[in-house]
Amino acid sequence: MSFATGQVETEVDIADFEFRHREALELLSTGEAEDLDAAVKQLKRLAVEGHARSQYFLAQLYLEGYGLAQNLEQGKRWLQRAAEGGNPIAALQWAEFLFGEIDEEEGASYGQIVDLLQSVVSPEAQSQVSPEDFGLFRRSKSRASYLLGVLYLNGWGVAEDKNRSLELMLDASRTGDKDATMTLAIAYAKGEDVEKDVTRSKEFFELYDLQSIDEVNRSMESYFAGSEDAGDRQNLLETSRQFSDVVSEMVTATQLAFALEVLDEQSEDYDPEFAATLLSMAAENGNEEARLRLGVLYHRGIGVERDLGIAASHFERGAEEDWVLSLYNLAAMIGAGEAKAPEGASVSTLLQRAADQGLYVAELALDESPKLAPLSPEEARDLCLEAAERSDGRALYSLGLRKSVGWLVEVETDLSKVLELYVKSSNQGFKRAQHLVGIMRMSGEGVPFDPVGGFELVRNAAYQGLPEAVFTLGQCYLSGMGVEANVHKAYEHFERAAALGYQNAYNRLAAFHFTGILVPKNEYKAAELYLKAAGADDPEAAQNLGNCYLQGVGVSMSTKEGIRWIAKAAELGNLAACYQLADIYRANLLVDSDEVEVAFWMEKAAELGDKTAMRETAFNYYLGRGHPKNKGKAAHWLDLYMSHPAPVAGGSLYYPGEYEPIEVVESFDPGDYAAMLLQADLYSELNWTGTDRKEARRILERLIAKDSMAAKLRFCRLCLEEESKGRDAKKALSYLRKIYEQNRDSAYEGLRTYAAQSARLLSQYYGKGYGLSVSESQSEKWLENSALLGDLDSQRELGKLLSEKGSARGAGIAWFLKAARAGDTFSRLTIARLNLDSPIAAIEKDVIVEWLKRLVDDGSGEARLLLRKYGVRYKEQDRRAVDPDPEEPEFDPWAPVGAA
DSSP states (O other): OEETTEEOOOHHHHHHHHHHHHHHHHHHHHOOHHHHHHHHHHHHHHHHTTOHHHHHHHHHHHHHTOSSOOOHHHHHHHHHHHHHTTOHHHHHHHHHHHHHHTTTOTTOOHHHHHHHHHHHHSGGGGGGSOGGGHHHHHHHHHHHHHHHHHHHHHTSSSOOOHHHHHHHHHHHHHTTOHHHHHHHHHHHHHTSSSOOOHHHHHHHHHHHHHHHHHHHHHHHHHHTTTOOOHHHHHHHHHHHHHHHHHHHHHHHHHHHHHHHHHHOTTSTTOOHHHHHHHHHHHHHTTOHHHHHHHHHHHHHTSSSOOOHHHHHHHHHHHHHTTOHHHHHHHHHHHHTTSSOOOTTOOHHHHHHHHHHTTOHHHHHHHHHOOOOOOOOHHHHHHHHHHHHHTTOHHHHHHHHHHHHHTSSSOOOOOHHHHHHHHHHHHHTTOHHHHHHHHHHHHHTSSSOOOHHHHHHHHHHHHHTTOHHHHHHHHHHHHHTSSSOOOHHHHHHHHHHHHHTTOTTHHHHHHHHHHHTSSSOOOHHHHHHHHHHHHHTTOHHHHHHHHHHHHHTSSSOOOHHHHHHHHHHHHHTTOHHHHHHHHHHHHHTSSSOOOHHHHHHHHHHHHHTTOHHHHHHHHHHHHHTSSSOOOHHHHHHHHHHHHHOSSOOOSSOOSOTTOOOOHHHHHTTTTSOHHHHHHHHHHHHOSSSTTOOHHHHHHHHHHHHTTTOHHHHHHHHHHHHHHTOOTHHHHHHHHHHHHHHHHHTTOSSHHHHHHHHHHHHHHHHHHHHTSSSOOOHHHHHHHHHHHHHTTOHHHHHHHHHHHHTSGGGHHHHHHHHHHHHHTTOHHHHHHHHHHHHHSOOTTSOHHHHHHHHHHHHHTTOHHHHHHHHHTTOOOSOOOOOOOOSSOOOOOOOTTSOTTOO
8 A cells, every 4th residue: 555655665564554443434434523523633644644544534623624624725725635545536526626637737738647547447556445445445446437438538648539438438337437327328319429329328328317216325324334223214105206206307308309300490519319319218218298298209200210109199199188379280280180089088178278377379279270380398488489579468477477487588587577568468358468457456465455446347357258267256256356246247267267167166056055055955956066167176175075075965965076176175185075084084983083084184284384284293203193203204394384384273282192281381372382292202213313412401491491391300311311411410309209299189180180291200210310329129119109199100010120020029910900990901911911821809800801902902912912811812813624534536527617
């Protein structure tokens, strides 16, 4: 191994360097200030002595500012020394530094970079790497191969050599460098410097996808490496799956971006055949814009042989996904006789769907019926811009939509300028703009509040036959917004909107028939109308229909159908439906109570932005109510809840299963006492990525300042776990004794529970000698005090402790019995086992059997085995006896084929 200051000549020297280096790394890993300081000093000594690996690590500390002040110049200096000392990992990093600065540093040259990279990929480099750094070395070697490939491809610092470049790129890709993989994917797709091969190109794009995912997975694995929490592992898997989707979308977006570059006729890189290849790949992976553009190429025969059938199929697929220009282009082909209309579609319906989304050329086609032809996205945009210059109201409205989302135009962040386009369009008499601006005036959103003026605009749009405007007009007459309330006119407009195809209007009409307002009460008609609106994905109608089924109103009563429709309403974003489903599964009336379903629908409500649901979902994940316990998700939902701008959630402000005097809870108003406790609990938890004991203490101290007993108990547990000495121990003992004395005789069970917990902690303090002398007798005494106050853990522990003492076995069994009668699973199983060994007079066998049956119902295999020992078989499948030697039936040659 070579070093900057000379050559290490003996194995003893090398071993000494490596031993001291590992010592430094162990100190670094603790994160403690004293250890960091000692590690840095050790690495500096080793670096000065010429140990290249230590020079590399010291460089990283300087570059990151970890353990010492950040100093980029020092970092680069030690990195260069490590590279010169033969460390291949440092050599790659130093080469990359030089690569980035080659235009700025006169001293740097491509030749120097080539030498560094060659040293990394050379066969001898591996011998310079310690076993623990081998994984990093492999990635470094892969990266060096890619960079060398770039140099050979361009003739930078070496003679240009396309074949050598390809060899290096293939080697880099094979060993995991995703930039090399992307380079090869594009090269094979384009046929540049290699023979064009679409199949290989697709393989490399897929490999890039996998390598990107693997890179992130390794990063997350490293992040979660110190965690023993199952929830952390589950969250890692979920994040990995989500990232996989993101990477796939990124790959298709890259293919699309490259395709657009080479589709530009003004570019010297114009290559429509290459563009078609890339678009085909992206379309196969579900990119609808790529599918649309590919359809245009096939329609025009650009880059591919003209094929109207393929063009129509691409537009039809896009239309199924409601891709706006695909709708228009399919309509254009049908209108020109170049394609057949899909079932249930026509030129007018397709154009109407496109116009509903604000496509100018679709609106133009509906109004003026020009000769249609498929358009590219840029052509559709340019037609809109040209018409907007002429102050065409339809184009101004469409341009406003484009600017608000950046649809092939620069996104406009100043909403007043977008509103200005809508107002101009409205002034031109365009119905969609009039409807939009009218609604905004009635709400005062972005424009002066003017309900009367807003009503007039909506009415103008309705007179032009816009179905949604007719519906809004009905709403205005129903609520009296901008006009005097008139239920007759409201009903008339809802009827007209429904006749114009606005399906949501059926929900309003149903309400009239359901209540008997203006029309004879007809629950059957109401249910029929609810069904029409619900079938068109109206979330309010779906919930109404579900309630009809639950109550048997207008339809046959069916809990199953009722829940199905309410669930559909919830899936469509109906918050009230989410809460209704949670209540149904909580109530144990219509269906058996189901904690899993309650948790699912509350999380769905949380996803819709409901603050109260966020709070409950956080507790559900932390306590394992309806979800597997998951601290990460609990923290996620709690953070969203705490940062939500709405007032503190309604409902109980108590921590589930705990009690605190109401004056303490209310003293935190407008804060949330229970949410703060949950925060402290999450930060206190060990062995997961969110542990932060200092922050937990800060929160608990804030709660203790207002005399929260729950916070005091948590503080005492924290002190015991951390074995913090001095003032903390004295404070904790004082809290525990005071809580016990104040609450042991309380009439409230919740306060007696606090006394029981304080007694249990005092038992543990005496058992471990924390803050006082170790005393087994005092530990047992306080454990008994806790058990007497009903603490199941203490009763079980005391039962076990006394049962192991021959003289106190009866007392131990008595405590197990007390816990078992209170529902403790462990104690019930223990009593069942003990009773088999020696019958217990204080308990009947039938009671034990019933306990075991309940445990079997909850999935206990041990309870089933114990039941067998009691001579009871419960919920076991009958096993048919197998005849060990069945008789062969006589063969009958005249029997029909297949006869048994």
